[in-house]
Amino acid sequence: MPQLLIELFSEEIPARMQGAAARDLERMASERLKAAGLTWDALTTYAGPRRLTLVVEGLPVATPDREEEVKGPRTSAPEQALEGFLRKTGLTKEQLTDRDGVWFAVVASQGVQTTAVVPEMVDQIVRGFPWPKSMRWGSGTLRWVRPLKRIVALFDGAVVPFDIDGIPSSDMTEGHRFMGSGQPFAVRDFADYRARLEQEFVLLDAADRRLRILEAAKAVCAERGLVLVDDDGLLEEVAGLAEWPTPILGDMDPAFLDLPPEVIRLSMKVHQKYFAVRDPARDGLAPNFVVVANVEASDGGRALAGGNSRVLSARLNDARFFWDEDRKVGFDTWLKKLEGVTFHAKLGTLADRVERIAALAREIAPLLGADPDQAERAARLAKADLASGMVGEFPELQGIMGGYYARDLAAPFPLEGGRVGDGGGGTASPVSPQDSAAGSTDDRVNAADRTQAASTPTQPSPLQGEGSALADAIRDHYKPQGPNDTVPTAPLTVAVALADKLDTLVGFFAIDERPTGSKDPFALRRAALGVIRLLIANGCRLKVSSVVRVHSAHFPRRFGESDLSQAGEEVELLLFFADRLKVLLRDQGQRHDLVDAVFALGDDDLVRIVRRVEALGTFLATDDGTNLLAGYKRASNILRAEEKKGPIPTGMVDLNRLVLPQEQALAASVQRARMDVETAVAAEDFAGAMRALAALRAPVDDFFVGVMVNSDVPEERDNRLKLLGQVRDVMGQVADFGLIAG
Template sequence: MMTSSLLIELLTEELPPKALNTLGNHFAASVAEGLEKAQLIDGAPEFAAYASPRRLAVQVKNVKPVQADQQIVKKGPAVASGMKDGRPTKALEGFARGAGAKIEDLKIISDGKQDVYAYEFTQQGKGLSELLEDIINQAVKKLPIPKVMRWGSSTFTFVRPVHGLTVLHGADIVNAGVLGLQSGNTTLGHRFLSDGLITLANADSYAEQMRNEGKVIASFAERKAAIQTALNQQAGRLNATVAADEALLDEVTALVEWPVVLEAGFEEHFLAVPQECLILTMQQNQKYFPLLDANGKLMNRFLLVSNLETADPSHIISGNERVLRARLSDAEFFYKQDQKATLESRLPKLSQVVYHNKLGSQAERIERLAAISRHIAASLGADTAAAERATRLSKADLVTEMVGEFPELQGTMGKYYARLDGESEEIANAIEQHYRPRFAGDALPEGKVATAAALADKLETLVGIWGIGLIPTGDKDPYALRRSALGILRMVMQNDLDVNELVQTAFAAFPQGQLNENTPSEVAEFMQARLAVLLQNDYPQDIVAAVLAKKPSRLNDVEAKLKAVAAFKALPEAAALAAANKRVQNLLKKADAELGAVNESLLQQDEEKALFAAAQALQPKIAAAVARSDFQTALTKLASVKPQVDAFFDKVMVISDQPDVKQNRLNLLNQLAQQMNAVADIALLGE
């Protein structure tokens, strides 16, 4: 059976840029999946997704014109219940009728358990044209579209109005009706650079014809790569680097069909404004690509991606420069206006800014933050006055003009205004960095004052929001408490702080009765769960579980313990010792009295005497290694007692008929368990 490529294109009005790539990939994958389920693809699915501002398309290779015939076996009732007195029962007659067969056409086969009646027949394969319409419609329905719209008098809905449908199998049009449109072999190219309808020769010529005749690079990935290359070339010519993230590049790729990168500029006096403001307005408002010099300083040149190709782009460049000039003038105005008042003079305004209706204003929050940061700074041996000062000023930029226009600059503008107010560099940096880490992988605050301010901010949020009942559930976490918890944990792991004490400090900063009384214990448990998630990014689950079983609250040595347990697990004695530890713990649960010291005079058998001697010799070695945080040595030492442990469990009956002997043996095992679990609960290894 001859196969050909299949092309499907939905011609639309401009699609939402931030969702374009996702829509294109989902549409293509859903169509390919539908074709595969319908057994219309020869071999493994091979497809290409296309997505541009005005189209979603997919090209699937090796598509059959018709399904292969299939041998169908319909199983019916058991032979024992199919016939009675030589006549078919109603059950058998009903099965035959439902299968469209006569009784004499039925066969007897085994279903693996018993003999049953069955009807075997050949089902003729359906044609592509018969199945494709439903496959496309299902793919359209599956698209992740948060909001749909109607257009004209149509009752159909889609993310944007759809004006054309192209469906080609090889060179042949496949009849299909989708969103009120009938399929054809024509489409439109670039809105301004192409001339009228484009008649596609076949499914394989799509990308080439769109490029040559339509001035459209239909592939999102190809368009993105072309833009990236052109940006790098232009920047290289200026000895500059492009200041842009992946999100901006994706968004710009989704805004153009025929990208042309152009260089433009703005007046040098705007560079007196903090470059973060200028970069943000260029990227966010205008979708431009700022340029940085070799020192990371913003240049007064930038790159833009036009959707038009023209012999003289000067009018495009000047138009964009004019628009940007207005934006930068606004930023310059806000910056100058903000300098008329100090951060400290803005603090009273925070009483008018609601933090949360159950937790009061930002001014009330500042008092809590100051108390928490002062306590943390003292624990870190930092300047408590500087930490409190930085914390008190940390939210003042929320009532500035610049942050009002660009909320993303909170903290950043606080740093600049603090410098202008004559605050120390330590305080200015802490104001900016108290929001760190903002996301997974973000840099941690630098210095103890900044760390105190950052911990205070996240602790107050976590404890306060949790305490009024707004606890994360499932995938809902509107106040980003999981992110706050991970940020706290990352900082505590770098400093000698007790995380449970920090939670209690934050709880104590709130008025008595304002928060649920169980908040500290619940938050501490939540933090332990988040710590496990954080650590499992780098270590196996059983190793993490072993270390966290002791519920450590000081986390600056957790990394060393994880490495030590990982090294111990690799030892040949590890599995046996882990199993022995588990057995020990199960036996200790049977203790009738409080466990205490071992009475040597009650040791009867040579094996228990040998284990006691080995444990006695081991104890100071492990204690010394743990004291100097040499956890790997502490765990490695355990390997030396494996022979004595094995012999003990082979020869000694722990649960003796003599109560004092039984208790003494349990005391011995408890002493051994304390040494085994000095670093981690090794019984959990291998689970």
């Protein structure tokens, strides 16, 4: 079947917009083709520095004939309404159908050639494309991310003629801006288009560009005995900057290696789009970098490498200035500056926030095995680097720089792990996103793994060396931020990280600034997920409700607020944690309804909740679990039906009135199960509690087979209802089975 090829050729498209543009093009084209009644075999889009491409395989040459039923006015409506409906459909009154007092019309439409659909589709896509930013140029009305130059439109090898704001469709495109022939060339179909572009030094597919960058970068490093430091985010970005990417290895001044490796890598990545390089022989960063050029230079890239080296030296000299100046200032000065920085208009300054975090860290430290004095000290220093020069220049390094500054400056850089880029520093974000309550970035700056002497300051430093554990707590207290971020395990770090996130959550819930829909400007969902991961990964037995209740006292009451409304905020925050826990457990393969069933018990120990959910999920996956759940629901339905008639009997079962063997066996099983479940739950042996419930499966089944609950003898009926109530109560010690689907 025929193939449709569309190319929208323009000036350079920002790399950060290309991935979303390809997805938007796929979505918009699919919607419009479906609306026209067309089907296809495959639809693929490509995005690059200067072009968006759409190829659709297996399109029919024409849309199918269609019949559509259209609902009209009521038969009792005024004559004018009927006349308008007839004009709209092009039918007569005799051709309408009266159904239940409403006019219906069947409108038939004849199929049209696909070539008649394409021009309107492309016009709608171009004029309605959702670029984050767009521009208008010349005297036209068209808006595009950058000036649109050409449109390729081929169907079954022939040009589909149309014009958009003076830009005609054709079969002509262009190759690489510098390495290509410099002349437009015609293409016949997608295979020819892709091959001709490659001959003109253009790799159409972003995956091909990424692979070329990665393989060539590793190769140029290997020639010098070096290893590339992987950075998927940078690789994605650079693949959108060059149509014919050519990695070149450059040299930098080795003297800059006395800077923290995160500073070096961030200077390379953010300002210059360079990859860092490490020396496996020295297990540290090498005085080199990899720059991805968009040309193959005749001198092998020596001139390009030299020029980029000089630019990098200027950037690193700026970083050295901030590094040296910060070490002359110190924490006391920075903490004083935080008194003048507003965290949120309703939550005070950053200094106020530091006081709250310090108080909370001290309170929860003993529960985590951390020293309260150290926890308070670390929390007081954790936000200080927000006022430093280095974090002002590189906001992504908040926390990381605080960890460096808190150490003895005469000591080697404290780096962890076995490879550069593995987990030394925390994920960080600028002051405005993270600690002025405006969300945060997902960029990661990983610490390098090497030990290297720090440069001695030209003047005595006012910083006093802090302990390694305390410095690590400052460095890592923002963790974990993303789903792939590591979770701290050191008790001191966990205490400060929990205090930081809990203060954020309690504070914003107190001022009624909570997520709505997809909007979460203060990253509260991520904060809650961070609390959950910290508690679960470290087995922290923290009563979240107690912490929330106590910490709420640090926030001013709103006018007219009562204790009841404050309690309501506490409940809402706990439900918020339940929602985040559902997300986490769902990603691990657990069912969200099991979280609801366990949360309904009123437990807020997240570690215990997860253990209950895991045991419950395992139990319900068995035949005993499935059948006992069915029995529970049947018992609950009977009890609910009786409750509608009036109060149902409660209290102890009269064993003397149990006349049938099935009810006698169930009563005995319930008694044993009650004791076994209570013992197991008290010991937090939830698997044991499930085994105790499993023993009820056969007696419950037999009871419903052999016993009529609604006996004609009132005493028997009441006794049997009490027995079913006891079954429900025993199972309710483990979870609210009524909230479980199935």
